[in-house]
Amino acid sequence: MASRILFILHIPPPINGAALVGKYIKDSEIINTRFETQYVNLTASFSLEKIGKGGIEKFKHIFDIVRNVVKTLKQNKYDLCYMTLTAKGAGFYKDFVIILLVKLFKVKIIYHFHNKGVALNSKKWYNAMLYKYAFKNTKSILLAPSLYKDIEGFVSKENVYFCPNGIPEYATLNTFEDLEKGDIKPCKFLFLSNMMRQKGVLELLKACSLLQKQHLKFECHFIGAWADITEAEFNSTVKKYQLEHIVTFHGKQYGEDKVAFFETSDVFVFPTFYHNECFPLVLLEAMQFGLPVITTDEGAIGEIVLNNETGIIVKQQDVDSLAEAMLKMLKAPDIRKKYGAMGKKRFAENFTLAMFEKKMEAILTKALNN
Structure with missing residues (x-):
């Protein structure tokens, strides 16, 4: 029995x-x-x-x-x-x-x-x-x-x-394409989580403002449910940093709609300092779609993302460190491709x-x- x-x-x-x-x-x-x-x-x-x-x-x-x-x-x-x-x-x-x-x-x-x-x-x-x-x-x-x-x-x-x-496995596409010399396709950064202060939302917006001053081509897409950051506060911050043409908020996304964002993004960014963070499933999702990850060492994240192998681990609430990691990914598609492939392999073998x-x-x- x-x-x-x-x-x-x-x-x-x-x-x-x-x-x-x-x-x-x-x-x-x-x-x-x-x-x-x-x-x-x-x-x-x-x-x-x-x-x-x-x-x-x-x-x-x-x-x-x-x-x-x-x-x-x-x-x-x-x-x-x-x-x-x-x-x-x-x-x-x-x-x-x-x-x-x-x-x-x-x-x-x-x-x-x-x-x-x-x-x-x-x-x-x-x-x-x-x-x-x-x-x-x-x-x-x-x-x-x-x-x-x-x-x-x-x-x-x-x-x-x-x-x-x-997490469940999806039949994923190869996210990365070889960029030919002169290709001006903007690098697409993706954030997906609840819109909480401790998830690093405001730090990410500030990092985007620093990159924008260097006249770089990139986009940053936010997906999630409003939490202690309201829609009004988010929009006013985007306007304050003059990021209207760079930052887009897409609300909550599920199923194939969410999958589409993973498949069309280049880098996943999750600069969390949330006190309860232990083992974010969203990092596993990003890795299985071949995305390199920029994140922090909170909870057990350091046992998910391998620094300088499947992504980059930055200091918490350190906007300069975050912007530097984003700049590295933006300027080096070969590193994005390498880290993404290693992350996808790590996901398949462990998660x-x-x-x-x-x-x-x-x-x-x-x-x-x-």
């Missing part, structure tokens, strides 16, 4: 890394065939604007989640509970209630982290007490070894598994969805047997 696993995880909306991975697991033929599965959606905020905020509607969603977990635990006996634990803040306190319920029913727990903040948050004594209880007799899944330092104060390494994220599903199946099997 197959082992029974209760998955308590995030599922879109909204669309973010944790929710997408949750959907991949829920839809996984490998996992659902190997185990007897049940799913509970842990999402309490169904739009980007409401993440991290309270309100009557959100408390109702939380109450519904708790009630659903209780009902599910009463109806079935589970061998393991998989849970995408929020590392800190209000989300952690909400998740802690779920942890209490699961432990009350004496079900083994394995956490899967898509964010970080345990080390910093545990400096408050009451949080340290909660973490100590939450991690006791549990296993954890991290996206990369470099993220272990965030939980090492509460979890021994033998109770930790490492599983990099993976496909099929690889992720197989690793996740193996980890869950080990957790059940230990």
Whole structure:
């Protein structure tokens, strides 16, 4: 008889890394065939604007989640509970209630982290007490070894598994064309993420303004949902730097529309300094489409993008460093092509969805047997 696993995880909306991975697991033929599965959606905020905020509607969603977990635990006996634990803040306190319920029913727990903040948050004594209880007799899944330092104060390494994220594969085109001498085709930079300050949106606009002063031919395309940067602020910044003929915002793009942007761009730029950044799926997308990447060393990004091999890693919030990397890519199509090809190869060897599903199946099997 197959082992029974209760998955308590995030599922879109909204669309973010944790929710997408949750959907991949829920839809996984490998996992659902190997185990007897049940799913509970842990999402309490169904739009980007409401993440991290309270309100009557959100408390109702939380109450519904708790009630659903209780009902599910009463109806079935589970061998393991998989849970995408929020590392800190209000989300952690909400998740802690779920942890209490699961432990009350004496079900083994394995956490899967898509964010970080345990080390910093545990400096408050009451949080340290909660973490100590939450991690006791549990296993954890991290996206990369470099993220272990965030939980090492509460979890021994033998109770930790490492599983990099993976994404579906597309039949991609060769993004790069050999540029003949005299070709004046502008270099196309692409940014794709939620329009948040900590994703480096304003730094990228400033870097574009520096490049523009050198009278270089390039374009910068932005894709994403408005978050703490509003449409009015973005447009006023573009106007301030006189980038109207260089910068274009395309809103949210999905499916084939999004694919078209990857296939027609030359360089992917992601100058994030977001405090929760761990393993951005968008970098995997860019790599599988053969795009060289300009990004920062936040979370486990340094284990995705290899500096001066598949892209360039720049200092966070350093506009000059960002502009310098963009200039290098702009002036050297041969380097773009080389880094892009190496990134595409690295993606195929490490970050496909099929690889992720197989690793996740193996980890869950080990957790059940230990």
